[in-house]
Amino acid sequence: MFSAFSAAPKPMEHSELQALVRDQIIQEAGVDFESRPILAMYSCFFPDPRAANYDDLLKLLLQRLDEVVESDYVLVFFAAGSQYQPGWSFLYRAYSLLGRKYRKNLKSMFIVHPSLWPRLIIQGMGAVVSPKFARKLVWVYSLAQLGGSVPLKQLHVPEAVLAVDAKSSSGKVSMEKLPPDTSSVFGKPxxxxxxxxxxxxxxxxxxxxxxxxxxxxxxxxxxxxxxxxxxxxxxxxxxxxxxxxxxxxxxxxxxxxxxxxxxxxxxxxxxxxxxxxxxxxxxxxxxxxxxxxxxxxxxxxxxxxxxxxxxxxxxxxxxxxxxxxxxxxxxxxxxxxxxxxxxxxxxxxxxxxxxxxxxxxxxxxxxxxxxxxxxxxxxxxxxx
The missing domain is CATH 1.10.555.10 (Rho GTPase activation protein)
Structure with missing residues (x-):
């Protein structure tokens, strides 16, 4: 289910896992260009599955989402820098537990620096992922491209993600920019x-x-x-x-x-x-x-x-x-x-x-x- 790793670490207490979800894995990141709340999720902070109960982790992730899903929101998922990668069964359970309010109010999910793993996982879930939900997924291959859709300065970008971006950003990916805003009212003192x-x-x-x-x-x-x-x-x-x-x-x-x-x-x-x-x-x-x-x-x-x-x-x-x-x-x-x-x-x-x-x-x-x-x-x- 997960990538290979070495000696088993000390098991995490529930309070430690709760703090990890609250302070690192999912973070609020202000609002996007349309004033919708942004949640950022970081795979690089996922814990060793031998130390953490991933069923508990999933419950805590959903509880964290509960704080914002009553209104429209966007999710930015940083896939880079991950040492422990949950497989198809974990993501299937996660999708199955996402109630209607989670899916309906999610306007866009940006998957940043997607490796072969998340692409294959999503394709493998094609039979259960609704077409409407699939259309909300946006594959993003650089931080520059992400900046065309959400304000980058509001996002915490870990060093592991910056390192991947420095290697992968070659200028080959076209920048997705918002239409130029010529307003003389919005953004004016x-x-x-x-x-x-x-x-x-x-x-x-x-x-x-x-x-x-x-x-x-x-x-x-x-x-x-x-x-x-x-x-x-x-x-x-x-x-x-x-x-x-x-x-x-x-x-x-x-x-x-x-x-x-x-x-x-x-x-x-x-x-x-x-x-x-x-x-x-x-x-x-x-x-x-x-x-x-x-x-x-x-x-x-x-x-x-x-x-x-x-x-x-x-x-x-x-x-x-x-x-x-x-x-x-x-x-x-x-x-x-x-x-x-x-x-x-x-x-x-x-x-x-x-x-x-x-x-x-x-x-x-x-x-x-x-x-x-x-x-x-x-x-x-x-x-x-």
């Missing part, structure tokens, strides 16, 4: 769009998205968790080339397009809402004992650090998210769910691991998750 004090008002794309979502999206189950067609998103972005755009967003008939456009606008900002320079201040919220104290800290210490245009943009967006949260009995998007979806678009630095910790929920997180949740739940008190 807010001060240039809105004025230094926000006197020019919110960007048209933002107001259009908020208006459309309020009209047709408040009771849509899983709002902000679905994605439109990539071609439709790119067309809409190109249509909003200038602040004078007359593009009719509601004519698209897809409220999920408005949701992704709004998230993409935030993700593309050259200066993120919660930048690395604010991380130390944001962490201060974690030591406060009550939500009332956290609310006061958010309102009086964190938000005043933001430029006026950023503050106004957040105010309009959190007003929308607050109302969506108020309708969570029908749309199932509570403040916690909305925080999980939105944090990767608001928290960004050069360290994706620090960003994930900062945006996560819970006592051990960096704090931005709590800031976002409080802004959603208690919007009127925060932004009064």
């Amino acid at each position: 807010l001060e240039e769009i809105m004025g230094l004090n926000g006197e020019e008002g919110l960007p048209r794309v933002v107001t259009d998205c908020i208006e459309y979502i309020r009209k047709d999206g408040m009771n849509v189950e899983g709002i902000f968790r679905r994605s439109p067609a990539s071609q439709q998103l790119q067309a809409a972005k190109r249509a909003y080339q200038t602040a004078e755009s007359t593009y009719d967003l509601q004519a698209s008939g897809d409220v999920h397009l408005a949701c992704v456009l709004l998230k993409t606008f935030f993700r593309d900002l050259p200066n993120p809402v919660f930048s690395a320079a604010m991380y130390d201040t944001i962490r201060g919220i974690q030591s406060l004992p009550t939500d009332s104290a956290r609310l006061s800290y958010t309102k009086n210490t964190i938000l005043p650090l933001l430029p006026r245009p950023t503050y106004l943009l957040l105010e309009a967006t959190f007003a929308l998210l607050h109302d969506i949260h108020a309708n969570s009995s029908t749309n199932l998007m509570t403040s916690t769910n909305l925080t999980i979806v939105w944090a990767p678009n608001l928290v960004r630095s050069d360290n994706p691991i620090a960003d994930f910790s900062m945006g996560a929920m819970g006592a051990q997180s960096g704090g931005a998750g709590n800031v976002i949740r409080i802004c959603i739940e208690r919007f009127e008190e925060v932004f009064e």
Whole structure:
């Protein structure tokens, strides 16, 4: 079932295997160019099967996936550098245990540096892998090619993968690039769009998205968790080339397009809402004992650090998210769910691991998750 190896190592404790899955084998890597969460999986960190129970490993991998599969997501599987390669039977069990939500919400699976082993395995599973699932598989032969589909700087790339890439990248593989984005709105500093004090008002794309979502999206189950067609998103972005755009967003008939456009606008900002320079201040919220104290800290210490245009943009967006949260009995998007979806678009630095910790929920997180949740739940008190 696995490649040959030497003397048997010490058996791994369940807690050790759990930590290996959480910290190394599967890692969050921000969002892709369409604001969908990215999960990266690394075969080079797979443990020796004589030391680890691979049935337990499979269960832990699925539990890790459970944290993101409620919404659309992409998976980047780094196949290079693997010493222990699971065979057909392991992958068959893994595919069989992947429920409908895992397969449906997976938009793309990029298999990076595929050797003969994964290609043969996938071909051998052809009888059980559905054609729809197979179409989601993208074979990627270099990191440069991968960079055309997901932001490379958000991914942790182990030395073993870099070594394989250095040997295999010969320029023979054509680069898969996204269509050039000629937008003068997306990726532009807010001060240039809105004025230094926000006197020019919110960007048209933002107001259009908020208006459309309020009209047709408040009771849509899983709002902000679905994605439109990539071609439709790119067309809409190109249509909003200038602040004078007359593009009719509601004519698209897809409220999920408005949701992704709004998230993409935030993700593309050259200066993120919660930048690395604010991380130390944001962490201060974690030591406060009550939500009332956290609310006061958010309102009086964190938000005043933001430029006026950023503050106004957040105010309009959190007003929308607050109302969506108020309708969570029908749309199932509570403040916690909305925080999980939105944090990767608001928290960004050069360290994706620090960003994930900062945006996560819970006592051990960096704090931005709590800031976002409080802004959603208690919007009127925060932004009064």
